[in-house]
Amino acid sequence: xxxxxxxxxxxxxxxxxxxxxxxALVLSVVGEFAxxxxxxxxxxxxxxxxxAFLEFWAAPGRYAEWRTRVLEARTKVVxxxxxxxxxxxxxxxxxxxxxxxxxxxDRDRLFPGAVATLEELRxxxxxxxxxx
Numbered sequence: 001x002x003x004x005x006x007x008x009x010x011x012x013x014x015x016x017x018x019x020x021x022x023x024a025l026v027l028s029v030v031g032e033f034a035x036x037x038x039x040x041x042x043x044x045x046x047x048x049x050x051x052a053f054l055e056f057w058a059a060p061g062r063y064a065e066w067r068t069r070v071l072e073a074r075t076k077v078v079x080x081x082x083x084x085x086x087x088x089x090x091x092x093x094x095x096x097x098x099x100x101x102x103x104x105x106d107r108d109r110l111f112p113g114a115v116a117t118l119e120e121l122r123x124x125x126x127x128x129x130x131x132x
Contacts, residue, residue, distance in 0.1 A: 007127035016114045016130075022103070026050045029099045036091050045081065049095075052077045071100045 010016055023046075030037065030046040037045060056062060056077050066073040075096040082092035122128060 009129045018109045023050050
């Protein structure tokens, strides 16, 4: 039987809870507004929004600056893209709000087996801690 560590520190996001699926969620949300975005095919602005989100949050210091204003940040990103495409800013705000609502309520799901793994480690005497 392998030796187990005395303790394990777990990160919550994308270790125990799935925080992923943003790309699919963006596509789904943009699809909800397909008639208003037409004739632009839904995958185009969805891919642009996803890319802009990646770029926005990857910038140094960005998370520290915007983490308490996530809806505002998301809205800013979508408004910029819609302005470039000459799409309605009210539509941009509605898309950003809908994405934000769904992202904040749909995202937190336990990975399959996460609870069973934690319970088994605990049963075997491994001390567990959560850092996030």
